[in-house]
Amino acid sequence: xxxxxxxxxxxxxxxxxxxxxxxxxxxxxxxxxxxxxxxxxxxxxxxxxxxxxxxxxxxxxxxxxxxxxxxxxxxxxxxxxxxxxxxxxxxxxxxxxxxxxxxxxxxxxxxxxxxxxxxxxxxxxxxxxxxxxxxxxxxxxxxx
Numbered sequence: 522x523x524x525x526x527x528x529x530x531x532x533x534x535x536x537x538x539x540x541x542x543x544x545x546x547x548x549x550x551x552x553x554x555x556x557x558x559x560x561x562x563x564x565x566x567x568x569x570x571x572x573x574x575x576x577x578x579x580x581x582x583x584x585x586x587x588x589x590x591x592x593x594x595x596x597x598x599x600x601x602x603x604x605x606x607x608x609x610x611x612x613x614x615x616x617x618x619x620x621x622x623x624x625x626x627x628x629x630x631x632x633x634x635x636x637x638x639x640x641x642x643x644x645x646x647x648x649x650x651x652x653x654x655x656x657x658x659x660x661x662x663x664x665x
Contacts, residue, residue, distance in 0.1 A: 570605065586635060598630075605623065
């Protein structure tokens with residue numbers, strides 16, 4: 522592991538090398554992992570963050586973005602943690618909690634995936650010779 526040894530399974534044990542006070546909550550632990558990513562490019566710290574948060578991020582995105590299918594949600598989650606890796610140094614604990622920052626990154630990644638999928642669908646429809654948007658609209662108008 523990068524720097525001082527940290528494991529998620531030992532999270533509830535006293536770790537003097539990480540403790541900042543009498544006790545350390547999950548948010549503090551996450552921020553220290555993020556700091557290790559920012560300073561040392563510590564992939565083990567990223568793996569711990571993924572293990573701790575990917576399930577909740579996936580569930581939240583699935584509920585929030587009902588139009589995205591499972592592969593798109595998975596892509597958004599992967600993009601989220603890629604962005605955590607790339608932008609770890611941009612996190613500012615004075616502006617909010619790590620989880621808030623993480624879910625904001627996840628939201629933006631899912632929006633990006635949704636836009637990409639929408640463009641892909643529009644492109645596919647425009648290349649389909651049988652698709653005539655004017656005819657579709659005429660059918661709807663005639664139905665009224």
